[in-house]
Amino acid sequence: xxxxxxxxxxxxxxxxxxxxxxxxGPVAVCNVDGEFFAFSDTCTHGNWSLSEGWLDGHVIECxxxxxxxxxxxxxxxxPPATCPLKTFAVEDVDGEIRIELPAPDxxxxxx
Amino acid sequence: xxxxxxxxxxxxxIDLVGGDGGEINPAIYVDEDIYRRELEQVFGRSWLFLAHxxxxxxxxxxxxxxxxxxxxxxxxxxxxxVVAFLNQCRHRGMRICRTDCGKARSFTCSYHGxxxxxxxxxxxxxxxxxxxxxxxDKDAWGPVRVPRIASFRNLIFGCWDEAAPDLETYIGDxxxxxxxxxDRSGAGSxxxxxxxxxVIPCNWKLAAEQFASDMYHAPYSHLSAVLxxxxxxxxxxxxxxxxxxxxxxxxxxxxGTGFFASERGWExxxxxxGRTIVDxxxxxxxxAAVQHLGELRGRQxxxxxxxxxxxxxxxxxxxxxxVWHPRGPxxxxxxxxxxxxxxxxxxxxxxxxxxxxxxxxxxxIFEQDDGENWVEVQRVLRGHxxxxxxxxxxxxxxxxxxxxxxxxxxxxxxxxxxxRGFYQHWARMMAGQxxxxxxxxxxxxxxxxxxxx
Ligand code: FES
Ligand code: FES
Ligand SMILES: [Fe+2]
Numbered sequence: 145x146x147x148x149x150x151x152x153x154x155x156x157x158x159x160x161x162x163x164x165x166x167x168x169g170p171v172a173v174c175n176v177d178g179e180f181f182a183f184s185d186t187c188t189h190g191n192w193s194l195s196e197g198w199l200d201g202h203v204i205e206c207x208x209x210x211x212x213x214x215x216x217x218x219x220x221x222x223p224p225a226t227c228p229l230k231t232f233a234v235e236d237v238d239g240e241i242r243i244e245l246p247a248p249d250x251x252x253x254x255x
Numbered sequence: 256x257x258x259x260x261x262x263x264x265x266x267x268x269i270d271l272v273g274g275d276g277g278e279i280n281p282a283i284y285v286d287e288d289i290y291r292r293e294l295e296q297v298f299g300r301s302w303l304f305l306a307h308x309x310x311x312x313x314x315x316x317x318x319x320x321x322x323x324x325x326x327x328x329x330x331x332x333x334x335x336x337v338v339a340f341l342n343q344c345r346h347r348g349m350r351i352c353r354t355d356c357g358k359a360r361s362f363t364c365s366y367h368g369x370x371x372x373x374x375x376x377x378x379x380x381x382x383x384x385x386x387x388x389x390x391x392d393k394d395a396w397g398p399v400r401v402p403r404i405a406s407f408r409n410l411i412f413g414c415w416d417e418a419a420p421d422l423e424t425y426i427g428d429x430x431x432x433x434x435x436x437x438d439r440s441g442a443g444s445x446x447x448x449x450x451x452x453x454v455i456p457c458n459w460k461l462a463a464e465q466f467a468s469d470m471y472h473a474p475y476s477h478l479s480a481v482l483x484x485x486x487x488x489x490x491x492x493x494x495x496x497x498x499x500x501x502x503x504x505x506x507x508x509x510x511g512t513g514f515f516a517s518e519r520g521w522e523x524x525x526x527x528x529g530r531t532i533v534d535x536x537x538x539x540x541x542x543a544a545v546q547h548l549g550e551l552r553g554r555q556x557x558x559x560x561x562x563x564x565x566x567x568x569x570x571x572x573x574x575x576x577x578v579w580h581p582r583g584p585x586x587x588x589x590x591x592x593x594x595x596x597x598x599x600x601x602x603x604x605x606x607x608x609x610x611x612x613x614x615x616x617x618x619x620i621f622e623q624d625d626g627e628n629w630v631e632v633q634r635v636l637r638g639h640x641x642x643x644x645x646x647x648x649x650x651x652x653x654x655x656x657x658x659x660x661x662x663x664x665x666x667x668x669x670x671x672x673x674x675r676g677f678y679q680h681w682a683r684m685m686a687g688q689x690x691x692x693x694x695x696x697x698x699x700x701x702x703x704x705x706x707x708x
Contacts, residue, residue, distance in 0.1 A: 190379045196360040207360040208370045208379055
């Protein structure tokens with residue numbers, strides 16, 4: 145079954161990234177030109193928060209060693225990371241941004 | 256009775272400045288061993304200016320600067336506090352951050368990728384499991400922290416020495432004189448963005464000492480700059496400077512300042528500083544300053560030069576701000592900034608940027624005069640005989656004045672009282688005197704003869 149985490153839309157102005165603690169580990173949720181995206185907050189290269197990173201369009205850049213990911217697909221765009229990021233479906237329900245998460249025992253985040 | 260303050264652990268350092276700072280052995284400007292000792296005893300123990308708070312307003316904002324020759328990063332933290340740490344990676348010593356300033360979320364060494372958070376904690380070591388077998392203690396290998404950080408009027412200082420007095424005590428009576436520049440209207444101050452930096456071949460003390468104590472050079476060294484600024488139809492009498500003023504020598508810790516104090520205000524300088532700034536300082540915009548600081552500091556003190564020991568100097572009113580970073584005994588790096596009151600009108604801020612760059616920027620017309628003197632003093636010291644020849648800093652010795660309107664030790668505006676204060680404190684630090692000893696006023700500072708020399 146799917147878990148839901150949510151944040152207030154008003155907490156996410158254009159260009160903002162928020163870190164949300166969830167049962168499957170920290171998740172980053174951001175607002176790109178009015179569209180919302182959610183992905184695993186922990187860089188797949190080291191233990192560092194991507195919500196600390198630089199968001200440029202649909203690309204998040206980790207500040208530690210500059211790995212880049214496409215936040216729509218989780219694809220690695222630049223090493224040293226090699227594993228893709230997990231991404232999560234997002235729904236905008238009356239000003240509430242709902243993030244759909246896998247159950248912890250269904251292969252959720254390990255960290 | 257021997258003077259207890261001129262002896263101490265190393266008498267020879269005190270002798271280098273003639274006991275009371277009045278006769279200078281030029282070795283202090285050229286000698287390598289003295290220089291290394293200076294980095295340890297002076298720069299390793301004094302409160303040093305790091306940054307103005309307006310340079311790093313938000314979390315992660317940082318500037319990269321130096322404490323002596325030690326590079327440090329000065330970073331604003333999430334809770335608003337400021338942290339400074341050596342800009343030296345603990346792995347193999349690479350400079351962690353190679354840019355002058357910016358906004359960071361973390362700092363990553365470009366050599367092997369060790370990464371630090373904005374407080375300088377080592378947070379990531381590449382291949383920590385695979386190569387270090389999980390055995391590295393990351394908490395123990397962050398860059399070395401500057402243990403003491405404190406602010407005065409939004410000026411951020413750092414100090415390596417746990418035994419040093421707090422910043423307020425260190426600045427002491429000098430605060431009253433600093434406020435002419437840093438607390439003029441009560442609204443605070445800010446830097447005009449951008450630090451001009453240049454390297455010139457001279458010892459840092461030549462500049463620091465001059466800003467502490469030397470009004471004497473101005474009518475000679477800067478005459479051509481003043482004349483060049485006069486309009487064609489002006490008479491030379493328009494360049495007539497005030498004759499009244501005073502010099503302050505900090506009773507302790509080496510600071511000094513001097514200035515004109517005259518009802519004529521800044522008018523004498525209108526050709527160099529321009530109408531906008533002069534009106535701002537002493538004309539129609541100056542009521543707030545008079546209300547805040549009184550008539551004397553709000554309007555009458557002009558042409559002020561000042562050094563907070565060892566290497567932080569400024570010109571209140573002109574609002575040029577300097578750090579003289581030592582680069583070996585024969586070279587320094589000048590970092591030059593311009594300060595404005597936060598509540599100054601925009602046209603005043605713009606006038607400061609233009610006029611002060613023209614006067615005291617890299618190629619400023621006044622800057623050239625000063626730099627030329629210091630560099631020539633240094634070049635002359637390439638000689639053998641010149642290095643054996645002592646230099647005179649005795650002006651006004653024994654002639655301090657009782658002036659109740661001014662705090663600290665006061666003398667006439669043309670004096671080397673503050674230079675002697677600067678060199679005597681320098682020598683006592685070099686001799687390794689403890690802060691308890693340094694906190695005691697030397698007998699010679701009050702114009703009494705130094706019986707120990
Ligand atoms: S931790 Fe993100 S790139 Fe290394
Ligand atoms: S020197 Fe910095 S990581 Fe090796
Ligand atoms: Fe000068």
